[in-house]
Amino acid sequence: MTDTSALLLSERIRIALADEITTGALASGVALDEQQIGDRFGASRTPVREALRQLASSGLIEMRPRRGAIVAAMTPDTIADMFEMSAEMEALCIRLATYRMTPIERSALRRLHEASEAMVAAGDIDAYDTFNLRFHQAIYEGTHNRFIAAQAVALRERMAAFRRTQLRESGRPVKSRAEHGQLLDAIMRGDGEEAAKAMRAHMFNASSAMERMIQSQS
Amino acid sequence: MTDTSALLLSERIRIALADEITTGALASGVALDEQQIGDRFGASRTPVREALRQLASSGLIEMRPRRGAIVAAMTPDTIADMFEMSAEMEALCIRLATYRMTPIERSALRRLHEASEAMVAAGDIDAYDTFNLRFHQAIYEGTHNRFIAAQAVALRERMAAFRRTQLRESGRPVKSRAEHGQLLDAIMRGDGEEAAKAMRAHMFNASSAMERMIQSQS
DNA sequence: CCTGTTTCCAGTGTATGCAAGAATGTGTCC
DNA sequence: GGACACATTCTTGCATACACTGGAAACAGG
Numbered sequence: 001m002t003d004t005s006a007l008l009l010s011e012r013i014r015i016a017l018a019d020e021i022t023t024g025a026l027a028s029g030v031a032l033d034e035q036q037i038g039d040r041f042g043a044s045r046t047p048v049r050e051a052l053r054q055l056a057s058s059g060l061i062e063m064r065p066r067r068g069a070i071v072a073a074m075t076p077d078t079i080a081d082m083f084e085m086s087a088e089m090e091a092l093c094i095r096l097a098t099y100r101m102t103p104i105e106r107s108a109l110r111r112l113h114e115a116s117e118a119m120v121a122a123g124d125i126d127a128y129d130t131f132n133l134r135f136h137q138a139i140y141e142g143t144h145n146r147f148i149a150a151q152a153v154a155l156r157e158r159m160a161a162f163r164r165t166q167l168r169e170s171g172r173p174v175k176s177r178a179e180h181g182q183l184l185d186a187i188m189r190g191d192g193e194e195a196a197k198a199m200r201a202h203m204f205n206a207s208s209a210m211e212r213m214i215q216s217q218s
Numbered sequence: 219m220t221d222t223s224a225l226l227l228s229e230r231i232r233i234a235l236a237d238e239i240t241t242g243a244l245a246s247g248v249a250l251d252e253q254q255i256g257d258r259f260g261a262s263r264t265p266v267r268e269a270l271r272q273l274a275s276s277g278l279i280e281m282r283p284r285r286g287a288i289v290a291a292m293t294p295d296t297i298a299d300m301f302e303m304s305a306e307m308e309a310l311c312i313r314l315a316t317y318r319m320t321p322i323e324r325s326a327l328r329r330l331h332e333a334s335e336a337m338v339a340a341g342d343i344d345a346y347d348t349f350n351l352r353f354h355q356a357i358y359e360g361t362h363n364r365f366i367a368a369q370a371v372a373l374r375e376r377m378a379a380f381r382r383t384q385l386r387e388s389g390r391p392v393k394s395r396a397e398h399g400q401l402l403d404a405i406m407r408g409d410g411e412e413a414a415k416a417m418r419a420h421m422f423n424a425s426s427a428m429e430r431m432i433q434s435q436s
Numbered sequence: 437c438c439t440g441t442t443t444c445c446a447g448t449g450t451a452t453g454c455a456a457g458a459a460t461g462t463g464t465c466c
Numbered sequence: 467g468g469a470c471a472c473a474t475t476c477t478t479g480c481a482t483a484c485a486c487t488g489g490a491a492a493c494a495g496g
Contacts, residue, residue, distance in 0.1 A: 008283050008479070010271075034448075044481045045448090046264075050271050057275035065226050066448055066487055081365035088310050088366075147299035148306075226449070252478070262451045263478090284457055284478055443492075452483080459476075466469085 010047035013037070014054050021060050021071055022160040032061065032069040059158060079162065080207075086159055087203035089152050090136065091196040094183060097142030098192035106187065109138050113177075113184050120173045128173050129164055135180060166210035179205065228265035231255065232272050239278045239289055240378040250279065250287040277376060297380070298425075304377055305421035307370050308354065309414040312401060315360030316410035324405065327356050331395075331402050338391045346391050347382055353398060384428035397423065 007015075017037070020026040038048045056063045063069045101109070112135050119127040136156065140149040156163075167173055179202040186195035225233075235255070238244040250270065252263045259266070274281045281287045319327070330353050337345040354374065358367040374381075385391055397420040404413035 010479080011283075033446095035446095046480055046482090049448090050268060050479095053268050053271045054275045057272045065229075067489090068448070078365065081363045084363055085366045085369060092306050092310070145299045145302055147296065148303045151303060228449080264450055264452090267479090268449095285459090286478070437496105439494100439496080441492105441494075443490105445488105445490085447487090447489105449486075450484085452481100454481080455479085457476105457478080459474105461474075462472085464469105464471080466467105 008047070009041070009043050010050040013041050013043065013048055014051035016041070017051060017055060018058075018060055018157075021055075022157065023164075024161045026071050028071050028074045030071045032071065034068070058154065082155075082159060083162075083203065083207045086155055087200050087207070089155055090139075090203055091199045093136075093140050093143050093148065093152050094187070094199045095192040095196040096145065096148070097139045098187045098190060098195045100144045101142040101187070105138070105142050109135070109142070109187070110184060112138060113180055116177055116180070120177050123173070125164075125167050125173065128176075129167055132163070132167075132176070139183075162210050163206065165213050166206050169209045169213050172206075172209045175205065176202075226265070227259070227261050228268040231259050231261065231265055232269035234259070235269060235273060236276075236278055236375075239273075240375065241382075242379045244289050246289050246292045248289045250289065252286070276372065300373075300377060301380075301421065301425045304373055305418050305425075307373055308357075308421055309417045311354075311358050311361050311366065311370050312405070312417045313410040313414040314363065314366070315357045316405045316408060316413045318362045319360040319405070323356070323360050327353070327360070327405070328402060330356060331398055334395055334398070338395050341391070343382075343385050343391065346394075347385055350381070350385075350394070357401075380428050381424065383431050384424050387427045387431050390424075390427050393423065394420075 017026070017032075026032075032052065034045045034048050034052070038045050041048070052061065052063065052069050055061045056069065060072055061069045062072050112131065116128060116131045116135070119131060133156070137153065140152045143149055167176070179198070182198045183195060183202065186192075186198050235244070235250075244250075252266050252270070256263050256266045270279065270281065270287050273279045274287065278290055279287045280290050330349065334346060334349045334353070337349055351374070355367075355371065358370045361367055385394065397416070400416045401413060401420065404410075404416050
């Protein structure tokens with residue numbers, strides 16, 4: 001993907017760790033030893049520490065002074081709170097986007113949606129997850145507010161692990177795509193409030209699917 | 219205030235710099251030399267670098283690889299975008315808070331509002347600014363969603379410089395307090411949508427006052 | 437066997453040193 | 467006089483070294 005060799009060492013470490021956390025490779029609560037991480041990347045502790053600081057401010061890890069860093073502890077309550085924020089953030093974005101997207105942006109969104117039909121039919125979860133990201137990102141950009149879009153991306157990034165879990169429930173991709181269709185309809189009708197409501201419902205359904213997945217796993 | 223001697227050196231530097239940026243003591247675009255900052259705090263470059271990394275992830279400064287850090291550049295567009303996000307965030311909080319605050323929380327909010335009358339009458343801007351923070355923070359906590367409250371606090375923190383500017387417009391504190399009264403009414407009536415609308419108006423008025431202040435200064 | 441104390445060590449926090457890249461100034465050529 | 471190439475200097479990025487703290491392990495007393 002991106003050429004990491006040009007980046008600073010601390011950036012490469014930060015991106016790699018963020019990736020491992022959001023994909024779930026590094027489980028919640030795991031301790032992060034600076035020396036150990038440094039060895040893994042062939043780096044000293046200095047760039048590792050800088051990476052950890054940044055991950056801490058983005059909320060992916062928690063740093064306790066003189067006691068090291070751990071992957072952010074996720075209680076069911078915390079997750080529920082994050083899902084609510086996420087739903088409201090998405091609702092805000094789609095409401096603004098409905099009123100502000102250009103005709104070109106609107107048709108690009110429709111094309112994206114149409115292209116996703118094949119992925120659902122083929123049951124390709126990874127492809128659909130990638131599409132999902134692009135669909136929502138197109139809505140963020142439709143707000144024509146860079147600050148809001150950046151915040152939305154950061155929040156979505158942080159919830160990546162849960163989103164993928166949720167899509168694995170049987171039949172969920174089909175439903176998810178149908179919900180996207182409703183979002184698109186509301187946007188095309190120019191009804192921002194309706195689009196926001198549909199988005200809250202979409203996010204709620206995703207959240208419920210995730211809860212069921214977690215229940216069934218335990 | 220807080221006993222800084224117990225904190226880590228890097229934390230003290232981070233807090234001090236954040237304070238200087240949010241109060242406007244460090245103007246937008248100013249270059250931040252690591253060695254120079256270190257000398258100022260009697261520290262080496264290591265803790266300074268860690269502080270800078272964190273400030274960068276919170277958006278207060280921008281780091282250009284191998285080219286140092288500068289206080290985040292604020293174009294009028296960026297500021298407008300941030301104000302919109304801020305208004306929507308506050309609107310979200312007050313809507314949720316209206317439906318979720320306990321009677322005790324509600325009466326605490328009313329008492330806060332009543333106490334602010336004297337500050338406005340005395341023309342004490344600093345005291346009113348502090349009250350303002352507490353009033354809005356009580357609303358954040360009224361959401362009973364820690365994640366949303368934390369995001370709201372972070373956003374408000376970042377806009378601190380603008381808020382204080384805005385309150386210096388003659389007559390603004392009186393109007394601000396009157397608007398708070400309307401917010402309180404909507405909360406007491408349990409009308410979350412109305413509270414959200416009143417909050418957007420409140421934030422819009424604050425933003426307009428700030429624009430006028432900036433215009434008159436230049 | 438349990439509890440409170442002491443010791444020790446793994447791991448973090450900070451300072452310093454060195455190397456590489458960016459910014460700046462100087463000289464030469466047109 | 468202006469533009470480009472080169473050298474110099476300044477700053478950042480990373481590595482290493484040392485100091486300090488928190489917590490586990492060992493130990494003594496009940």
